[in-house]
Amino acid sequence: MKRNLHITILAFIISLLVSISIFSQDKRPDFIESREYPQWFSDAKLGIFIHYGLYSIPSWSGKEQYAEWFYKGLISGDTARIEFQKKIFGENFKYEDYKDIFKAELFNAQEWAQLFKKSGAKYILFTSKHHDGYCMWNSKYAKGWNSVETGPRIDFCQELTDAVRGEGMEMGLYYSLTEWTNPLYRWTVDTNLTIERYRKEHLIPQFKELVDRFKPSIIFSDGDWDHNHNDFSSDDLVGYYYKTVGKKAIVNNRWGKGFNHGYLTPEYSAGIIESGQPWSECRGIGRSFGLNRNEDLESYKSSDELIKHFVQLVAGGGGLTLNVGPSADGQIPLLQQERLLDLGAWLNINKEAIYGSQPYLKPYDEKESTATGFFDSIIDFNWVRNSPMKHVTEDNFKVKWEGEIVPKFSEKYTISCQADDYAIVYLNDKLIIDTRNKINSYDVTLKKGEKYSMIIDYVETDLEASISLNWQSKSQKKQPIKTNWETSYKWNTPYVCYTKNNNNLYAISFLIPKDNLILKLKTSPKQNMKITFLDSPQIEIPWQYKNGELLINTSTIHYSDVKSKSAYVFKLEGY
Numbered sequence: 001m002k003r004n005l006h007i008t009i010l011a012f013i014i015s016l017l018v019s020i021s022i023f024s025q026d027k028r029p030d031f032i033e034s035r036e037y038p039q040w041f042s043d044a045k046l047g048i049f050i051h052y053g054l055y056s057i058p059s060w061s062g063k064e065q066y067a068e069w070f071y072k073g074l075i076s077g078d079t080a081r082i083e084f085q086k087k088i089f090g091e092n093f094k095y096e097d098y099k100d101i102f103k104a105e106l107f108n109a110q111e112w113a114q115l116f117k118k119s120g121a122k123y124i125l126f127t128s129k130h131h132d133g134y135c136m137w138n139s140k141y142a143k144g145w146n147s148v149e150t151g152p153r154i155d156f157c158q159e160l161t162d163a164v165r166g167e168g169m170e171m172g173l174y175y176s177l178t179e180w181t182n183p184l185y186r187w188t189v190d191t192n193l194t195i196e197r198y199r200k201e202h203l204i205p206q207f208k209e210l211v212d213r214f215k216p217s218i219i220f221s222d223g224d225w226d227h228n229h230n231d232f233s234s235d236d237l238v239g240y241y242y243k244t245v246g247k248k249a250i251v252n253n254r255w256g257k258g259f260n261h262g263y264l265t266p267e268y269s270a271g272i273i274e275s276g277q278p279w280s281e282c283r284g285i286g287r288s289f290g291l292n293r294n295e296d297l298e299s300y301k302s303s304d305e306l307i308k309h310f311v312q313l314v315a316g317g318g319g320l321t322l323n324v325g326p327s328a329d330g331q332i333p334l335l336q337q338e339r340l341l342d343l344g345a346w347l348n349i350n351k352e353a354i355y356g357s358q359p360y361l362k363p364y365d366e367k368e369s370t371a372t373g374f375f376d377s378i379i380d381f382n383w384v385r386n387s388p389m390k391h392v393t394e395d396n397f398k399v400k401w402e403g404e405i406v407p408k409f410s411e412k413y414t415i416s417c418q419a420d421d422y423a424i425v426y427l428n429d430k431l432i433i434d435t436r437n438k439i440n441s442y443d444v445t446l447k448k449g450e451k452y453s454m455i456i457d458y459v460e461t462d463l464e465a466s467i468s469l470n471w472q473s474k475s476q477k478k479q480p481i482k483t484n485w486e487t488s489y490k491w492n493t494p495y496v497c498y499t500k501n502n503n504n505l506y507a508i509s510f511l512i513p514k515d516n517l518i519l520k521l522k523t524s525p526k527q528n529m530k531i532t533f534l535d536s537p538q539i540e541i542p543w544q545y546k547n548g549e550l551l552i553n554t555s556t557i558h559y560s561d562v563k564s565k566s567a568y569v570f571k572l573e574g575y
Helices: 002-026 039-044 067-075 079-089 095-101 109-119 156-166 196-214 234-245 303-315 334-353
Strands: 046-050 123-129 170-176 218-222 280-284 319-324 358-376 380-384 397-405 411-420 422-427 430-434 441-446 452-460 465-473 476-480 485-501 504-509 516-520 531-533 536-540 543-546 549-553 568-572
Touching: 046 109, 046 280, 046 334, 067 079, 067 095, 109 156, 109 334, 123 156, 123 218, 156 170, 156 196, 170 196, 196 234, 218 234, 303 319, 303 334, 303 358, 303 485, 319 334, 334 485, 334 504, 334 568, 397 465, 411 422, 411 430, 411 452, 422 441, 422 465, 430 441, 452 465, 504 516
Parallel strands: 046 123, 046 319, 123 170, 170 218, 280 319
Antiparallel strands: 358 485, 380 465, 397 452, 397 485, 411 441, 411 465, 422 430, 422 452, 465 476, 485 504, 504 568, 516 549, 531 536, 531 568, 543 549
16 A cells, blocks of 8 residues: 555656646747847848859759759759759769859959849848858858858858948848758758757857857748757757847747747748738749759749739738849849849839838739630649749639540549649539548549540649649559640739838839729728829829729829839828
8 A cells, every 4th residue: 555655656746747847848938928029120121132152053953943952952863953963063073072163253242232232122131051051151160161161262151241231231141950961960861860969069059150250130040841949949049149139130930840939931922911920021033042044034023023022012011032143153143133223223212112111901902813715735733832824923823724535445544633722623513523621533434435524623822832633544554634724814913002101001003094093992081181103202193082992193193203113102191
């Protein structure tokens, strides 16, 4: 009896200790629970991202791939990247050999900073270390694998930090938490190893070295998605950074699963609406962050597209971190420079509608757009995070395919569909597949030579976009269903965006109507409200309000009054 009592007491103590341990692990630091995000970041709206490193030497990948992931392609058997490196650099050339031919002979930090200033950017993010582990400063934790001891003999982080701050902008640093090349833990390779030694002997001391030396206003971490935030000691890292830099400091949200802190970073998307956290979409002008010489002109956003996209993001309550990918010699390609300067010219005229603005009750007024008359032979697409065709939005679009299939055999077929986000498939008007509900395949007996009608309704909401439709049978291997698919697209296009600033409403139109700009506003304005056109603010524009619509008489605007391109801002004072 006494022995059982001792066992019971011991079990209770162990249970209590475990409970206390679990509670202490779940308890997050005060900066996670209560720290306010600095207002300067939400007010900034525009930042410039720079992806520059050893991967800038090959500057090559598939058209829908990230060029800065070149090394990952080499170690994962990407034939195209492997063969490209052999062809250009030789049979025995290795990725680490790039450090010896990296010269950056045209790099000029001051010229970069001046360009970014002209773009209207308020902060800069530079890749201090990407996933290959190569450091762009003289890190003592990357001996022989940094830009000061090898190749260009330049401390890029230091030179750029000095130049950017000299131009009055905030300086931030991108830092990869993981590395593909570190012998203590090779990310995605050493999957059976613990990350503990890497964290203690490399990650923590190197991170502190970076913070102590440069004291960046932003740290954009990355490479976290395979781990929990505790694997990186992310609370300790971010806490050290906040303590060192102070209230101005801000981090993004990529610090491991469960971290739940930091500004949000949607990537190649239409942004976020109604977020409780600050956010900034990050994207390249093309479809890669690092320069990709395999891209064609269609991969790049035009200045018109870029300005309109930026306006939509700001109207949604966020901002844009727009990436440039310099070439190996350190020059920012002229096409990318042109895009930045065009954006800066627009901001110079319309800045009061952007910087420091807040979202209105609704981000924009939309109209439904359609595109028809297209045909596809098969349905097998991976758009990654891009639009399926020009003018269609990258997120929130629909595609419908209609066609007839004719089987070659009289037997049972399996029709299958994989889709991101989802697809619904009909055969002779019967619903057979609904990937939303994980119904991805359907078995059906078909007759040779008989025609069967099919309809596929595809929906994309955000991030990755792909769909494939296949069939197979006893006599036919799995393959895409080939026919003359009639294809149509549907999406919503904003035509007026809204922002609020200093008790004024700004209506940003993507067209200048010949007679009237019609705004759908529920609240009746004051009779003495003044409306001006920011391109020519001295001109007061007539208006009238009726049945929930504000009609702005744009016929009073002359061609000579218009200085902006792509988006035109009307200021409603006191609305």
